[in-house]
Amino acid sequence: MEHNWIMWIIRRVTSQDIVLPTLLLIVLIACWQALSTSGILPVYLVPPPSVVAAKAWETKGLLWFHALVTSYEVLVGFLLSVFGGVLLGATVISSKIVQKTVYPWLVVVQVIPKVAVGPLIVIWLGFGFWPKILIAFLLGFFPIMISTMHGLASVEKEKIYLLQTMGGRRLSTFRYLLLQSSLPDICSSFKVAITLVTIGAIVGEFIGSDNGLGYVLISANGSLDAPLLFVALLWITAISLIFYAIVTAIEKILIPWHVSVRSPTTT
Amino acid sequence: MDAIATLSSHDNSVVAESNKKRPPAISVNRLAMRYKTSDGDLVALENINFEIGKGEFISVVGPSGCGKSTLLTIIAGLVRATSGIVTVHGNRVTEPISDLGFVFQKDLLLEWRSVLGNILLQADVRGLPREEAKRKALLLLKQVGLEGFENRNPWELSGGMRQRVAICRALLPSAGILLMDEPFGALDALTRDRINLDLQNIWSTERPTALLITHSISEAVFLSDRVLVMSSRPGRIIDDVRIDLPRPRNASTRDTAEFVAFQHRLRMSIGQ
Numbered sequence: 018m019e020h021n022w023i024m025w026i027i028r029r030v031t032s033q034d035i036v037l038p039t040l041l042l043i044v045l046i047a048c049w050q051a052l053s054t055s056g057i058l059p060v061y062l063v064p065p066p067s068v069v070a071a072k073a074w075e076t077k078g079l080l081w082f083h084a085l086v087t088s089y090e091v092l093v094g095f096l097l098s099v100f101g102g103v104l105l106g107a108t109v110i111s112s113k114i115v116q117k118t119v120y121p122w123l124v125v126v127q128v129i130p131k132v133a134v135g136p137l138i139v140i141w142l143g144f145g146f147w148p149k150i151l152i153a154f155l156l157g158f159f160p161i162m163i164s165t166m167h168g169l170a171s172v173e174k175e176k177i178y179l180l181q182t183m184g185g186r187r188l189s190t191f192r193y194l195l196l197q198s199s200l201p202d203i204c205s206s207f208k209v210a211i212t213l214v215t216i217g218a219i220v221g222e223f224i225g226s227d228n229g230l231g232y233v234l235i236s237a238n239g240s241l242d243a244p245l246l247f248v249a250l251l252w253i254t255a256i257s258l259i260f261y262a263i264v265t266a267i268e269k270i271l272i273p274w275h276v277s278v279r280s281p282t283t284t
Numbered sequence: 285m286d287a288i289a290t291l292s293s294h295d296n297s298v299v300a301e302s303n304k305k306r307p308p309a310i311s312v313n314r315l316a317m318r319y320k321t322s323d324g325d326l327v328a329l330e331n332i333n334f335e336i337g338k339g340e341f342i343s344v345v346g347p348s349g350c351g352k353s354t355l356l357t358i359i360a361g362l363v364r365a366t367s368g369i370v371t372v373h374g375n376r377v378t379e380p381i382s383d384l385g386f387v388f389q390k391d392l393l394l395e396w397r398s399v400l401g402n403i404l405l406q407a408d409v410r411g412l413p414r415e416e417a418k419r420k421a422l423l424l425l426k427q428v429g430l431e432g433f434e435n436r437n438p439w440e441l442s443g444g445m446r447q448r449v450a451i452c453r454a455l456l457p458s459a460g461i462l463l464m465d466e467p468f469g470a471l472d473a474l475t476r477d478r479i480n481l482d483l484q485n486i487w488s489t490e491r492p493t494a495l496l497i498t499h500s501i502s503e504a505v506f507l508s509d510r511v512l513v514m515s516s517r518p519g520r521i522i523d524d525v526r527i528d529l530p531r532p533r534n535a536s537t538r539d540t541a542e543f544v545a546f547q548h549r550l551r552m553s554i555g556q
Contacts, residue, residue: 178362179392183409183457184382193409197396274396274437 064244072244073251084252086229090146090218091211091260094153098210101154102161103203107191110166127159131217135224149221149229157214164206168199201275204268211264215257230256307374308335309461309493310359315368317354327518328354332368334512334521338460339491343504345550346514352497353389355519356465359495360386372461382410385454385492387464391446393438399425399449400434406456417456424452428482444475448482455486462492469499477535480506484533501554505546506533513553523553 029035046066052058053065060068073080105123109116131152142148172195180190222231230253237245269278317329328351336342344352357363359370361380370377393402400421407417425431428448438446447467454462468476480503487494487507498504504511505527513523527546529537537543 173390173392175388175390176392176394178357178360179386179388180409181362181380182360182382182384182386183406184380185409189409193405194394197394272396274439276439279437279439 061241062243064247068244069247069251073248076245076248080230080233080248080252083228083230083233083249084256087215087218087222087231087253088256088260090149090153090221090229091215091256094150094157094214094218095211095260097150097154098157098161098214099207102158102206102210103165105158106162106165107169109162110169123159123162126155131155132220132224135220138221139225144225144227148225149218152221152224153214153217156217157210160206160209160213161203164202165199168202169195171202172198200272201277204272205277207264207268208261211260212257215253215260219253307371309338309340309373310336310495311371312355312359313369313371315355315358315370316366317351317358317363318366329358329365330518330520332519332521334524336493336495336510338493340509341487341494341496341507342510342512343496343498343508344512344514345498345501345504345554346519347516347554348499350514350516351519352514353465356386356463356495356497360384360463381461383460385457385459385462387447387450387454387462387467389466389469391438391443391450393446393449395438397438398434399430399436399438399441402438402449403453403456406453410457412457420458421452421456424455424486425449427486428452428479444471444479447471448479451479451483451486455490458490458492460492462487462494464494464496466497466499468503476500476503477538481534483507484531488532501547501550502538505529505543505550506538511546511550513550523550525549525553 049058049063050066053060053063058065064072109120109123134155135148135152138148138151142151176194176198177190180194185193218229219231219234222229223235226232230249233249233252234246237243237249272278312332312334315329315332316327319326319328332355344355346352354363358365359372359377361370361377372381373383394405397405400418403421403424404414404417406412407414407421422431422434425434428451430445430448430452433441433445438449441449447470451467454464468479471479484507494507496504496507508527511523511525511527512521513525514520515522525546529540529542529546
Protein backbone atom coordinates (compact mmCIF):
# COMPACT_ATOMS: atom_id res chain seq x y z
CA MET A 18 0.00 0.00 0.00
CA GLU A 19 2.71 2.41 1.03
CA HIS A 20 4.72 1.27 -1.95
CA ASN A 21 1.85 2.22 -4.29
CA TRP A 22 1.71 5.61 -2.71
CA ILE A 23 5.41 6.21 -3.32
CA MET A 24 5.06 4.96 -6.89
CA TRP A 25 2.22 7.41 -7.41
CA ILE A 26 4.41 10.32 -6.28
CA ILE A 27 7.29 9.18 -8.48
CA ARG A 28 5.01 8.84 -11.48
CA ARG A 29 3.50 12.24 -10.78
CA VAL A 30 6.87 13.99 -10.40
CA THR A 31 8.33 12.39 -13.50
CA SER A 32 5.23 13.14 -15.63
CA GLN A 33 5.46 15.69 -18.43
CA ASP A 34 3.17 18.03 -16.48
CA ILE A 35 5.94 18.51 -13.94
CA VAL A 36 9.12 17.88 -15.95
CA LEU A 37 8.48 20.32 -18.81
CA PRO A 38 7.70 23.47 -16.77
CA THR A 39 10.60 22.66 -14.42
CA LEU A 40 12.99 22.41 -17.36
CA LEU A 41 11.81 25.80 -18.61
CA LEU A 42 12.39 27.29 -15.16
CA ILE A 43 15.95 25.90 -14.98
CA VAL A 44 16.77 27.25 -18.45
CA LEU A 45 15.42 30.71 -17.59
CA ILE A 46 17.33 30.87 -14.30
CA ALA A 47 20.52 29.75 -16.03
CA CYS A 48 20.11 32.49 -18.67
CA TRP A 49 19.43 35.08 -15.99
CA GLN A 50 22.54 34.01 -14.03
CA ALA A 51 24.65 34.14 -17.21
CA LEU A 52 23.39 37.60 -18.14
CA SER A 53 24.12 38.94 -14.64
CA THR A 54 27.62 37.48 -14.23
CA SER A 55 28.63 38.58 -17.76
CA GLY A 56 27.72 42.15 -16.74
CA ILE A 57 24.97 42.68 -19.36
CA LEU A 58 22.37 43.17 -16.59
CA PRO A 59 23.43 45.67 -13.90
CA VAL A 60 23.67 43.70 -10.63
CA TYR A 61 22.17 46.49 -8.47
CA LEU A 62 18.99 46.45 -10.59
CA VAL A 63 18.65 42.75 -11.36
CA PRO A 64 20.57 40.71 -8.82
CA PRO A 65 21.67 37.29 -10.11
CA PRO A 66 19.73 34.23 -8.88
CA SER A 67 22.67 33.15 -6.71
CA VAL A 68 22.52 36.44 -4.75
CA VAL A 69 18.72 36.20 -4.42
CA ALA A 70 19.04 32.63 -3.17
CA ALA A 71 21.66 33.63 -0.62
CA LYS A 72 19.43 36.50 0.54
CA ALA A 73 16.44 34.18 0.82
CA TRP A 74 18.39 31.79 3.00
CA GLU A 75 19.73 34.58 5.18
CA THR A 76 16.28 36.18 5.77
CA LYS A 77 14.20 32.99 5.94
CA GLY A 78 13.28 33.27 9.61
CA LEU A 79 12.23 36.89 9.40
CA LEU A 80 10.28 36.48 6.17
CA TRP A 81 8.55 33.35 7.49
CA PHE A 82 7.08 35.56 10.20
CA HIS A 83 5.97 38.21 7.69
CA ALA A 84 4.56 35.55 5.39
CA LEU A 85 2.48 34.18 8.28
CA VAL A 86 1.09 37.65 8.96
CA THR A 87 0.11 38.10 5.29
CA SER A 88 -1.30 34.57 5.05
CA TYR A 89 -3.46 35.18 8.09
CA GLU A 90 -4.79 38.40 6.53
CA VAL A 91 -5.50 36.60 3.24
CA LEU A 92 -7.28 33.77 5.05
CA VAL A 93 -9.53 36.02 7.14
CA GLY A 94 -10.12 38.37 4.20
CA PHE A 95 -11.09 35.44 1.99
CA LEU A 96 -13.45 33.87 4.53
CA LEU A 97 -15.17 37.23 5.05
CA SER A 98 -15.41 37.69 1.27
CA VAL A 99 -17.03 34.26 0.92
CA PHE A 100 -19.58 34.83 3.65
CA GLY A 101 -20.21 38.45 2.67
CA GLY A 102 -20.32 37.73 -1.06
CA VAL A 103 -22.69 34.76 -0.82
CA LEU A 104 -24.91 36.51 1.73
CA LEU A 105 -25.08 39.74 -0.29
CA GLY A 106 -25.65 37.86 -3.54
CA ALA A 107 -28.44 35.77 -2.06
CA THR A 108 -30.06 38.82 -0.39
CA VAL A 109 -29.87 41.00 -3.47
CA ILE A 110 -31.45 38.35 -5.70
CA SER A 111 -34.12 37.34 -3.17
CA SER A 112 -36.25 40.41 -3.81
CA LYS A 113 -36.69 42.83 -6.70
CA ILE A 114 -36.97 45.78 -4.30
CA VAL A 115 -33.69 45.00 -2.56
CA GLN A 116 -32.04 44.42 -5.91
CA LYS A 117 -33.19 47.76 -7.27
CA THR A 118 -32.19 49.65 -4.10
CA VAL A 119 -28.88 48.11 -3.17
CA TYR A 120 -27.31 46.66 -6.29
CA PRO A 121 -26.34 49.94 -8.03
CA TRP A 122 -24.51 51.04 -4.88
CA LEU A 123 -22.65 47.76 -4.62
CA VAL A 124 -21.44 48.36 -8.18
CA VAL A 125 -20.34 51.86 -7.22
CA VAL A 126 -18.40 50.44 -4.25
CA GLN A 127 -16.80 47.98 -6.64
CA VAL A 128 -15.61 50.59 -9.15
CA ILE A 129 -14.00 52.86 -6.54
CA PRO A 130 -10.26 52.09 -6.72
CA LYS A 131 -9.53 50.42 -3.40
CA VAL A 132 -5.91 51.62 -3.40
CA ALA A 133 -7.24 55.17 -3.46
CA VAL A 134 -9.49 54.66 -0.43
CA GLY A 135 -6.67 52.91 1.42
CA PRO A 136 -5.36 56.03 3.20
CA LEU A 137 -8.90 56.84 4.37
CA ILE A 138 -9.31 53.34 5.74
CA VAL A 139 -6.01 53.70 7.61
CA ILE A 140 -7.27 56.96 9.17
CA TRP A 141 -10.43 55.15 10.30
CA LEU A 142 -9.05 51.83 11.40
CA GLY A 143 -5.38 52.59 12.24
CA PHE A 144 -2.32 50.55 11.38
CA GLY A 145 -3.40 47.21 12.76
CA PHE A 146 -4.94 44.06 11.35
CA TRP A 147 -8.41 45.33 10.32
CA PRO A 148 -7.61 47.91 7.62
CA LYS A 149 -5.86 45.17 5.58
CA ILE A 150 -8.80 42.85 6.11
CA LEU A 151 -11.23 45.55 4.99
CA ILE A 152 -9.27 46.29 1.80
CA ALA A 153 -8.93 42.56 1.08
CA PHE A 154 -12.67 42.09 1.64
CA LEU A 155 -13.63 45.07 -0.55
CA LEU A 156 -11.64 43.55 -3.40
CA GLY A 157 -12.70 39.94 -2.82
CA PHE A 158 -16.45 39.98 -2.12
CA PHE A 159 -17.60 41.37 -5.44
CA PRO A 160 -16.79 38.49 -7.81
CA ILE A 161 -18.27 36.05 -5.26
CA MET A 162 -21.44 38.14 -4.97
CA ILE A 163 -21.85 38.38 -8.74
CA SER A 164 -21.30 34.63 -9.18
CA THR A 165 -23.75 33.82 -6.40
CA MET A 166 -26.37 36.00 -8.09
CA HIS A 167 -25.66 34.40 -11.45
CA GLY A 168 -25.77 30.91 -9.99
CA LEU A 169 -29.05 31.49 -8.15
CA ALA A 170 -30.68 33.19 -11.14
CA SER A 171 -29.80 30.45 -13.59
CA VAL A 172 -31.54 27.58 -11.79
CA GLU A 173 -34.11 26.05 -14.16
CA LYS A 174 -37.68 27.15 -13.45
CA GLU A 175 -38.85 23.52 -13.78
CA LYS A 176 -36.53 22.46 -10.96
CA ILE A 177 -38.09 25.07 -8.68
CA TYR A 178 -41.51 23.73 -9.75
CA LEU A 179 -40.30 20.23 -8.90
CA LEU A 180 -39.46 21.27 -5.35
CA GLN A 181 -42.85 22.99 -5.06
CA THR A 182 -44.66 19.78 -6.04
CA MET A 183 -42.94 18.22 -3.03
CA GLY A 184 -44.40 20.89 -0.78
CA GLY A 185 -41.06 22.72 -0.71
CA ARG A 186 -41.22 26.32 0.46
CA ARG A 187 -38.52 28.97 0.05
CA LEU A 188 -36.21 27.64 2.74
CA SER A 189 -36.20 24.01 1.63
CA THR A 190 -35.93 25.07 -2.01
CA PHE A 191 -32.84 27.06 -1.07
CA ARG A 192 -31.38 24.24 0.96
CA TYR A 193 -31.99 21.34 -1.41
CA LEU A 194 -31.80 23.08 -4.78
CA LEU A 195 -30.56 26.65 -5.05
CA LEU A 196 -27.49 26.37 -2.84
CA GLN A 197 -26.12 23.27 -4.56
CA SER A 198 -27.01 24.50 -8.06
CA SER A 199 -25.11 27.73 -7.59
CA LEU A 200 -22.02 26.12 -6.03
CA PRO A 201 -20.20 25.64 -9.38
CA ASP A 202 -20.51 29.36 -10.11
CA ILE A 203 -19.56 30.30 -6.56
CA CYS A 204 -16.54 27.97 -6.56
CA SER A 205 -15.17 29.37 -9.79
CA SER A 206 -15.39 32.86 -8.31
CA PHE A 207 -13.27 31.68 -5.36
CA LYS A 208 -10.28 31.44 -7.71
CA VAL A 209 -10.72 35.05 -8.80
CA ALA A 210 -11.40 36.21 -5.26
CA ILE A 211 -8.38 34.56 -3.65
CA THR A 212 -5.93 36.40 -5.93
CA LEU A 213 -7.77 39.69 -5.39
CA VAL A 214 -7.78 39.17 -1.62
CA THR A 215 -4.01 38.58 -1.71
CA ILE A 216 -3.56 41.82 -3.64
CA GLY A 217 -5.80 43.58 -1.11
CA ALA A 218 -3.77 42.34 1.85
CA ILE A 219 -0.43 43.38 0.25
CA VAL A 220 -1.81 46.80 -0.73
CA GLY A 221 -3.08 47.24 2.83
CA GLU A 222 0.41 46.53 4.10
CA PHE A 223 1.90 49.02 1.62
CA ILE A 224 -0.29 51.80 2.93
CA GLY A 225 0.24 51.42 6.62
CA SER A 226 1.86 48.54 8.42
CA ASP A 227 4.93 47.36 10.26
CA ASN A 228 4.66 43.72 9.32
CA GLY A 229 3.63 41.45 6.46
CA LEU A 230 5.24 40.86 3.06
CA GLY A 231 3.84 44.15 1.71
CA TYR A 232 5.72 45.96 4.46
CA VAL A 233 8.91 44.03 3.55
CA LEU A 234 8.51 45.15 -0.08
CA ILE A 235 8.08 48.80 0.91
CA SER A 236 11.02 48.84 3.31
CA ALA A 237 13.31 46.98 0.86
CA ASN A 238 12.30 49.54 -1.73
CA GLY A 239 13.22 52.36 0.67
CA SER A 240 16.73 50.96 1.13
CA LEU A 241 17.09 50.00 -2.59
CA ASP A 242 17.60 46.39 -1.51
CA ALA A 243 16.81 44.68 -4.85
CA PRO A 244 17.67 41.13 -3.67
CA LEU A 245 15.24 41.46 -0.74
CA LEU A 246 12.53 42.73 -3.14
CA PHE A 247 12.99 39.60 -5.20
CA VAL A 248 12.90 37.40 -2.12
CA ALA A 249 9.68 39.03 -0.89
CA LEU A 250 8.16 38.54 -4.35
CA LEU A 251 9.08 34.86 -4.22
CA TRP A 252 7.35 34.49 -0.87
CA ILE A 253 4.24 36.29 -2.10
CA THR A 254 4.15 34.07 -5.19
CA ALA A 255 4.55 30.97 -3.04
CA ILE A 256 1.69 31.81 -0.64
CA SER A 257 -0.55 32.82 -3.56
CA LEU A 258 0.08 29.45 -5.21
CA ILE A 259 -0.62 27.60 -1.98
CA PHE A 260 -3.90 29.45 -1.47
CA TYR A 261 -4.86 28.83 -5.08
CA ALA A 262 -4.22 25.12 -4.62
CA ILE A 263 -6.32 25.07 -1.44
CA VAL A 264 -9.21 26.79 -3.20
CA THR A 265 -9.00 24.31 -6.09
CA ALA A 266 -9.09 21.46 -3.59
CA ILE A 267 -12.13 23.00 -1.88
CA GLU A 268 -13.87 23.08 -5.26
CA LYS A 269 -13.21 19.38 -5.74
CA ILE A 270 -14.65 18.63 -2.31
CA LEU A 271 -17.73 20.85 -2.67
CA ILE A 272 -18.80 19.90 -6.20
CA PRO A 273 -17.39 16.45 -7.04
CA TRP A 274 -20.45 15.95 -9.27
CA HIS A 275 -19.80 18.90 -11.56
CA VAL A 276 -18.63 18.44 -15.17
CA SER A 277 -15.53 20.56 -14.52
CA VAL A 278 -14.41 18.35 -11.64
CA ARG A 279 -15.72 14.81 -12.04
CA SER A 280 -13.56 12.13 -13.60
CA PRO A 281 -14.63 11.17 -17.11
CA THR A 282 -16.99 8.20 -17.28
CA THR A 283 -18.41 6.23 -20.15
CA THR A 284 -22.14 5.95 -20.51
CA MET B 285 -58.12 -14.91 -19.99
CA ASP B 286 -61.65 -13.95 -20.96
CA ALA B 287 -62.83 -14.52 -17.42
CA ILE B 288 -60.13 -12.19 -16.11
CA ALA B 289 -61.06 -9.62 -18.74
CA THR B 290 -64.71 -9.72 -17.74
CA LEU B 291 -63.79 -9.53 -14.10
CA SER B 292 -61.57 -6.49 -14.56
CA SER B 293 -64.11 -4.65 -16.73
CA HIS B 294 -66.68 -5.45 -14.08
CA ASP B 295 -64.29 -3.86 -11.53
CA ASN B 296 -64.04 -0.79 -13.73
CA SER B 297 -67.81 -0.40 -13.81
CA VAL B 298 -67.91 -0.60 -10.01
CA VAL B 299 -65.33 2.18 -9.87
CA ALA B 300 -67.31 4.21 -12.39
CA GLU B 301 -70.50 3.85 -10.36
CA SER B 302 -68.88 4.85 -7.10
CA ASN B 303 -67.42 7.89 -8.86
CA LYS B 304 -70.90 9.23 -9.39
CA LYS B 305 -71.50 9.48 -5.67
CA ARG B 306 -68.10 10.82 -4.59
CA PRO B 307 -66.69 14.20 -5.67
CA PRO B 308 -64.19 13.88 -8.53
CA ALA B 309 -60.47 13.84 -7.68
CA ILE B 310 -59.78 16.66 -10.14
CA SER B 311 -62.32 19.04 -11.57
CA VAL B 312 -61.62 21.84 -14.01
CA ASN B 313 -64.27 24.50 -14.63
CA ARG B 314 -64.31 27.19 -17.35
CA LEU B 315 -60.55 27.44 -17.18
CA ALA B 316 -58.84 30.04 -19.37
CA MET B 317 -55.26 31.18 -19.69
CA ARG B 318 -54.11 34.26 -21.52
CA TYR B 319 -50.60 35.65 -21.74
CA LYS B 320 -49.67 39.22 -22.48
CA THR B 321 -47.04 39.32 -25.19
CA SER B 322 -45.52 42.13 -27.24
CA ASP B 323 -47.97 41.39 -30.10
CA GLY B 324 -51.04 41.49 -27.89
CA ASP B 325 -52.83 38.82 -25.88
CA LEU B 326 -52.11 35.17 -26.50
CA VAL B 327 -54.94 32.82 -25.62
CA ALA B 328 -53.37 29.54 -24.52
CA LEU B 329 -56.41 27.83 -23.03
CA GLU B 330 -60.09 28.61 -23.49
CA ASN B 331 -63.11 27.30 -21.61
CA ILE B 332 -61.62 24.01 -20.44
CA ASN B 333 -64.05 21.78 -18.52
CA PHE B 334 -63.52 18.21 -17.37
CA GLU B 335 -63.58 15.96 -14.35
CA ILE B 336 -61.38 13.05 -13.38
CA GLY B 337 -62.67 10.38 -11.04
CA LYS B 338 -60.54 9.07 -8.21
CA GLY B 339 -58.12 6.43 -9.45
CA GLU B 340 -58.78 7.14 -13.11
CA PHE B 341 -55.98 7.31 -15.68
CA ILE B 342 -56.59 10.11 -18.18
CA SER B 343 -54.44 11.19 -21.10
CA VAL B 344 -54.57 14.48 -22.95
CA VAL B 345 -53.46 14.45 -26.59
CA GLY B 346 -53.28 17.31 -29.03
CA PRO B 347 -50.98 19.26 -31.34
CA SER B 348 -47.84 20.98 -30.07
CA GLY B 349 -48.28 24.35 -28.44
CA CYS B 350 -51.97 23.86 -27.59
CA GLY B 351 -51.38 24.60 -23.92
CA LYS B 352 -51.39 21.02 -22.60
CA SER B 353 -48.36 21.60 -20.38
CA THR B 354 -49.80 24.86 -19.10
CA LEU B 355 -52.96 22.98 -18.13
CA LEU B 356 -50.91 20.60 -16.02
CA THR B 357 -48.97 23.32 -14.20
CA ILE B 358 -52.27 25.08 -13.43
CA ILE B 359 -53.79 21.91 -11.94
CA ALA B 360 -50.65 21.46 -9.81
CA GLY B 361 -51.07 25.03 -8.55
CA LEU B 362 -47.66 26.06 -9.90
CA VAL B 363 -49.13 28.60 -12.30
CA ARG B 364 -52.23 30.70 -11.76
CA ALA B 365 -54.91 30.64 -14.46
CA THR B 366 -56.37 33.86 -15.85
CA SER B 367 -59.87 32.66 -14.96
CA GLY B 368 -61.77 29.54 -13.99
CA ILE B 369 -61.67 27.12 -11.10
CA VAL B 370 -59.62 23.99 -10.45
CA THR B 371 -60.43 21.78 -7.49
CA VAL B 372 -58.45 18.79 -6.28
CA HIS B 373 -60.12 16.43 -3.79
CA GLY B 374 -62.84 19.06 -3.44
CA ASN B 375 -60.47 21.87 -2.45
CA ARG B 376 -59.91 24.86 -4.69
CA VAL B 377 -56.30 25.06 -5.91
CA THR B 378 -54.75 28.41 -5.01
CA GLU B 379 -51.17 27.39 -4.21
CA PRO B 380 -48.93 24.44 -5.18
CA ILE B 381 -50.64 21.24 -4.07
CA SER B 382 -48.47 18.66 -2.36
CA ASP B 383 -50.54 15.43 -2.51
CA LEU B 384 -48.85 15.18 -5.87
CA GLY B 385 -46.26 13.36 -7.92
CA PHE B 386 -45.20 15.31 -11.01
CA VAL B 387 -43.12 13.92 -13.88
CA PHE B 388 -41.77 16.68 -16.10
CA GLN B 389 -40.69 16.61 -19.75
CA LYS B 390 -37.09 16.79 -18.63
CA ASP B 391 -36.00 14.34 -15.97
CA LEU B 392 -34.68 17.20 -13.76
CA LEU B 393 -32.37 14.89 -11.82
CA LEU B 394 -30.08 16.76 -9.46
CA GLU B 395 -26.49 16.07 -10.51
CA TRP B 396 -25.16 16.15 -6.94
CA ARG B 397 -27.40 13.34 -5.78
CA SER B 398 -27.12 9.66 -6.62
CA VAL B 399 -30.03 7.79 -8.22
CA LEU B 400 -31.31 6.85 -4.77
CA GLY B 401 -30.62 10.34 -3.43
CA ASN B 402 -32.69 11.86 -6.22
CA ILE B 403 -35.66 9.67 -5.36
CA LEU B 404 -35.20 10.38 -1.65
CA LEU B 405 -35.30 14.12 -2.37
CA GLN B 406 -39.06 13.64 -1.97
CA ALA B 407 -38.56 12.25 1.52
CA ASP B 408 -36.09 15.00 2.47
CA VAL B 409 -38.25 17.90 1.32
CA ARG B 410 -41.48 16.39 2.69
CA GLY B 411 -39.82 15.31 5.93
CA LEU B 412 -40.82 11.65 5.54
CA PRO B 413 -38.98 8.96 7.57
CA ARG B 414 -35.87 8.12 5.53
CA GLU B 415 -35.55 4.39 6.21
CA GLU B 416 -39.08 3.62 5.10
CA ALA B 417 -38.70 5.89 2.07
CA LYS B 418 -35.47 4.11 1.17
CA ARG B 419 -37.17 0.71 1.22
CA LYS B 420 -39.91 1.99 -1.04
CA ALA B 421 -37.41 3.70 -3.37
CA LEU B 422 -35.47 0.46 -3.83
CA LEU B 423 -38.70 -1.39 -4.55
CA LEU B 424 -39.70 1.20 -7.17
CA LEU B 425 -36.27 0.99 -8.81
CA LYS B 426 -36.70 -2.76 -9.02
CA GLN B 427 -40.14 -2.34 -10.60
CA VAL B 428 -38.75 -0.12 -13.38
CA GLY B 429 -35.81 -2.45 -14.00
CA LEU B 430 -33.12 -0.34 -12.36
CA GLU B 431 -32.24 -2.67 -9.52
CA GLY B 432 -28.59 -2.23 -8.55
CA PHE B 433 -28.37 1.29 -10.01
CA GLU B 434 -29.21 3.09 -6.76
CA ASN B 435 -25.68 4.32 -6.11
CA ARG B 436 -24.96 5.45 -9.66
CA ASN B 437 -24.68 9.10 -10.55
CA PRO B 438 -27.25 10.68 -12.88
CA TRP B 439 -24.64 11.44 -15.55
CA GLU B 440 -23.83 7.74 -15.80
CA LEU B 441 -27.37 6.87 -16.97
CA SER B 442 -28.97 6.90 -20.41
CA GLY B 443 -31.94 9.17 -21.14
CA GLY B 444 -34.45 6.35 -20.66
CA MET B 445 -32.93 5.33 -17.34
CA ARG B 446 -32.94 8.93 -16.12
CA GLN B 447 -36.61 9.34 -16.95
CA ARG B 448 -37.41 6.10 -15.11
CA VAL B 449 -35.64 7.48 -12.04
CA ALA B 450 -37.77 10.62 -12.39
CA ILE B 451 -40.89 8.44 -12.41
CA CYS B 452 -39.76 6.64 -9.26
CA ARG B 453 -39.20 10.03 -7.63
CA ALA B 454 -42.74 11.11 -8.50
CA LEU B 455 -44.19 7.86 -7.15
CA LEU B 456 -42.25 7.75 -3.88
CA PRO B 457 -44.68 9.70 -1.68
CA SER B 458 -47.69 7.56 -2.81
CA ALA B 459 -49.51 10.78 -3.58
CA GLY B 460 -53.15 10.72 -4.63
CA ILE B 461 -52.49 12.65 -7.83
CA LEU B 462 -49.93 11.79 -10.51
CA LEU B 463 -49.36 14.39 -13.24
CA MET B 464 -47.07 13.60 -16.18
CA ASP B 465 -46.03 16.10 -18.83
CA GLU B 466 -44.84 14.24 -21.95
CA PRO B 467 -42.34 12.32 -19.87
CA PHE B 468 -41.37 9.90 -22.65
CA GLY B 469 -41.18 12.35 -25.55
CA ALA B 470 -37.41 12.11 -25.85
CA LEU B 471 -37.22 8.31 -25.74
CA ASP B 472 -36.98 5.83 -28.59
CA ALA B 473 -40.08 3.78 -29.39
CA LEU B 474 -38.83 0.52 -27.85
CA THR B 475 -37.83 2.09 -24.55
CA ARG B 476 -41.09 3.96 -24.55
CA ASP B 477 -43.22 0.82 -24.87
CA ARG B 478 -41.21 -0.83 -22.11
CA ILE B 479 -41.65 2.12 -19.72
CA ASN B 480 -45.36 2.29 -20.56
CA LEU B 481 -45.70 -1.27 -19.31
CA ASP B 482 -43.74 -0.49 -16.13
CA LEU B 483 -45.87 2.58 -15.54
CA GLN B 484 -49.12 0.66 -15.99
CA ASN B 485 -48.00 -1.99 -13.51
CA ILE B 486 -46.95 0.50 -10.85
CA TRP B 487 -50.06 2.61 -11.38
CA SER B 488 -52.36 -0.38 -10.98
CA THR B 489 -50.88 -1.31 -7.59
CA GLU B 490 -51.47 2.10 -5.99
CA ARG B 491 -54.14 3.51 -8.31
CA PRO B 492 -53.37 7.23 -8.03
CA THR B 493 -55.50 9.57 -10.11
CA ALA B 494 -53.27 10.04 -13.14
CA LEU B 495 -53.20 12.70 -15.84
CA LEU B 496 -50.74 12.19 -18.70
CA ILE B 497 -49.91 14.71 -21.40
CA THR B 498 -48.61 12.98 -24.52
CA HIS B 499 -48.06 13.34 -28.24
CA SER B 500 -48.39 9.63 -28.80
CA ILE B 501 -51.89 8.36 -29.55
CA SER B 502 -50.74 4.78 -29.06
CA GLU B 503 -49.32 5.60 -25.62
CA ALA B 504 -52.54 7.39 -24.64
CA VAL B 505 -54.74 4.46 -25.67
CA PHE B 506 -52.45 1.91 -24.03
CA LEU B 507 -52.37 3.58 -20.62
CA SER B 508 -55.68 5.38 -20.22
CA ASP B 509 -59.22 4.88 -19.03
CA ARG B 510 -60.15 8.04 -20.94
CA VAL B 511 -58.41 10.18 -23.53
CA LEU B 512 -59.17 13.89 -23.90
CA VAL B 513 -58.37 15.51 -27.24
CA MET B 514 -57.34 19.17 -27.32
CA SER B 515 -57.52 21.52 -30.30
CA SER B 516 -54.64 23.72 -31.41
CA ARG B 517 -54.40 27.19 -29.93
CA PRO B 518 -56.50 28.35 -28.25
CA GLY B 519 -56.59 24.96 -26.52
CA ARG B 520 -60.08 23.50 -26.04
CA ILE B 521 -61.23 20.00 -25.21
CA ILE B 522 -62.82 18.73 -28.42
CA ASP B 523 -63.27 15.03 -27.64
CA ASP B 524 -63.48 12.71 -24.65
CA VAL B 525 -63.04 9.01 -25.47
CA ARG B 526 -63.48 6.20 -22.95
CA ILE B 527 -60.96 3.40 -23.55
CA ASP B 528 -62.61 0.26 -22.21
CA LEU B 529 -59.83 -2.18 -23.10
CA PRO B 530 -59.41 -4.82 -20.38
CA ARG B 531 -56.55 -4.47 -17.91
CA PRO B 532 -53.81 -5.44 -17.39
CA ARG B 533 -52.82 -4.54 -20.93
CA ASN B 534 -49.68 -6.03 -22.45
CA ALA B 535 -47.59 -5.83 -25.60
CA SER B 536 -50.11 -7.82 -27.64
CA THR B 537 -52.93 -5.44 -26.64
CA ARG B 538 -51.48 -3.03 -29.19
CA ASP B 539 -52.27 -5.51 -31.99
CA THR B 540 -55.96 -6.02 -31.15
CA ALA B 541 -58.66 -4.66 -33.45
CA GLU B 542 -60.15 -2.58 -30.61
CA PHE B 543 -56.81 -0.90 -29.91
CA VAL B 544 -56.37 -0.02 -33.57
CA ALA B 545 -59.96 1.25 -33.72
CA PHE B 546 -59.38 3.57 -30.72
CA GLN B 547 -56.21 4.89 -32.33
CA HIS B 548 -58.12 5.56 -35.56
CA ARG B 549 -60.94 7.30 -33.70
CA LEU B 550 -58.49 9.61 -31.88
CA ARG B 551 -56.51 10.37 -35.01
CA MET B 552 -59.76 11.46 -36.69
CA SER B 553 -60.59 13.71 -33.71
CA ILE B 554 -57.19 15.38 -33.74
CA GLY B 555 -57.32 15.80 -37.50
CA GLN B 556 -60.53 17.86 -37.55
